[in-house]
Amino acid sequence: MTKLVLSEKQGLHEQFGEDAEIGGDHYRAWVGPPNYYDLIGVTQFNLLTLMGMRETNTLLDIGCGSLRGGRFAIMYLRPGKYFGIDPEDWAVQDGLQSHFGEEFANRKRPTFIKNSDFEFTRFERKFDFLMAHSIFTHAPTWQIKLCFEEAAKVMVPQSIFLATFFESLDGTDYTGNDWLYPDIVRYRKETISAIADEAGVECQHFDWPHPFNQKWIAVTQKGSRPDIAKLLGGWIYSYEATLERRATNTTWPTSATDKA
């Protein structure tokens, strides 16, 4: 009996990457500190639902990695509504296997593309929500701009693209040309806004908790500015929102990108 408990414990210890180095080849450590894998995943999902993500919506998870946040979205969204892109196929596959196994993955039908050039048009569809968590925290400005430009091609006026970055501590920006990993890079808020503007999209900075103080932005098409403060206040769950849906005959969740 004791032996069984010990061996199970050992298995779990390895399964959850408790000794693995950040950025190493364990699916949990690859994306960050394994001891924060749960919290960093769930804060992404909570934010997506606060921003209005319903089960009928489509989500593009940019740099999805081992599905730290993606696993909650795959569970919540209807089959075929989750899309992930990442150059590291092994991390995606290990995440899928560990979180779901084949049967559940087949039922939910997530779509993955292995790519490092932000070629979102390869999915041949538009998205209601986009998430780039802990991507700009490692990326040079040219990659951030490319990501915004490619995102703009797969967004509709209702789309909300959520992303994080590390804010500059000394008023300077990272000026290198390389993706740094697991090292991090930092930018001023104004720099992120200016890159978005050059790429033809609009960026709103807002406060939402992050265990490592990454800062959040909501990127939208220019001129379409969702009321982020209202959404963060829980509007989506409110009775007022229910009444509004009733009045406008929109009680069933839909998607602006079903046919787009």
Ligand SMILES: C[S@@+](CC[C@H](N)C(=O)[O-])C[C@H]1O[C@@H](n2cnc3c(N)ncnc32)[C@H](O)[C@@H]1O
């Ligand atoms: C810090 S992890 C974040 C993973 C995931 N977004 C999350 O929060 O759990 C960074 C991820 O970016 C991926 N990545 C690296 N270069 C990329 C690129 N050019 N395009 C998309 N993803 C990239 C890495 O493979 C890794 O999975």
